[in-house]
Amino acid sequence: MPTVQALEPGSRHDLRVGISPDAPDEDQIKDREGTFGYCHSYETSSRYDGPGLRVVLFVSGCLLRCTYCHNPDTWHLKDGTYVSVDQVLRRLGDFAPSIRDLGGGLTISGGEPMVQLAFTRRIFAGAKEMGLHTAIQTSGFLGDRADEEYLSAIDLVLLDIKSSDPETYRRVTGRDIAPTLRFAERLAAMSKPVWVRFTLVTGETADPPNVDGIARFVAPMKNVEWVEVQPFHQMGSFKWKAMGLEYKLAHTLPPSRDLVKRVIGQFQAAGCQAR
Template identity: 50%
Template sequence: MAAVPEVTAVDGYVHSVETAGTVDGPGVRFVVFLAGCRLTCLYCHNPDTQKLGGGRLLSSRALLQEIAEYKPYLMHTHGGVTVSGGEPLVQPAFVEAVFQGCKELGLHTALDTSGFLGARASDALLDATDLVLLDIKSGLPGLYQRVTGVPLQPTLEFARRLEARKQPVWVRFVLVPGLTDGEDNIRAVARIVAKLKNVERVEVLPFHKMGEHKWEEMGMEYKLKETPSPTKEQLECADAIFRAEGVVTASAG
């Protein structure tokens, strides 16, 4: 097993981990889901991660020890470590310590974030981040507020900061029928992306209800109960709108 880096020990609330993730960055990923989120997205499939205390309190060194056990596998599959949530920037010091340890291990790092708390990400944290997975929930401020419960502007400011740093970014946008699938909204997201020179990939993700049971178990109202997943035609239409704005999505590329 690889030696565990002697990074600063910072405690954080970890909801869960996935040791063989394949959708949160390049290669096979060790995905860390942190607890805590300021957003209240209508389609959140992990509402149990919204509360900061909804996980185990773990030292960054202890987590790195777990990660180190998978280093040979992650290196062999050209993967790495992704920190997701919840919203990882609720706990920026913990993420920074973990990513700095990952870099000492020689592992690729990816930060999966909405960007709303981007101002809390220090330059040191971003220096230890190889890739940012930036979730842009909507391109229209009013709709963004409706979908997430928070304003869009902080995410746009974070996106511009990442561009100024020439930080590699993958943009992800969830297509929700009857909510985010309006042509004006898709076009607005595409225009945001088209202005950013550091975006390497754009993914249009289909809405799903795999987390609906969690809302029910937590006694929370799931407002998208009657919303279907998008059809193939709806996804193709979204891809076409992005393409018309000069942005080729991963599914269309």
């Protein structure tokens, strides 16, 4: 059995590797209890990952391999810290009164939170008992795993839709787009609040037809409160190098201000609230 360790504060930009070498592969986890899990770190003052001031818990494990990922050290459970759900909830409880007063809450990000479904289920349930607003950042690829009980403890879904073109989606993520679109439609049918997030990468996702495809898909969904265009950056490139991974976008520049403006305009022209 892995050794339980201390939950680490820090930043999504910290490099953490090889902390739990005996962890299962991220596609082989079979935990049904969720008493323990693997985490990268947590932040306590984010204004980026949902409304208000938020605690953001970064859990380990992801099945996508995005070419522009800035946190490849969250792909594998073995790179995370093995912690108990009680640890997580005790630490969250320390911040809960201030977070509530500031109109914030808890966001679980990653990695992909649904890799560790039982673990994140317990954390969301505990956060709701504290009266906190809850949000999940997810690609939606594993959305079929989330039952109604799981989703009922989540107030907001930050849904990454990385492309509308199936070939582009597979090229930049290594996976199929269909599960994400299916999950988005399910969230719309249940009127679950969503912020769609789109990472804008020059030469990868920026083609006008690709953007238009996402815009046309999202615009009719009344539950989508915002489409957030996230410009690609190189802040995670050092992780790829440190981990010995081939980084194909090493020479890709962040999108220009004009390109960002064009893409936001495409979403707005389709009828989306975009920023």
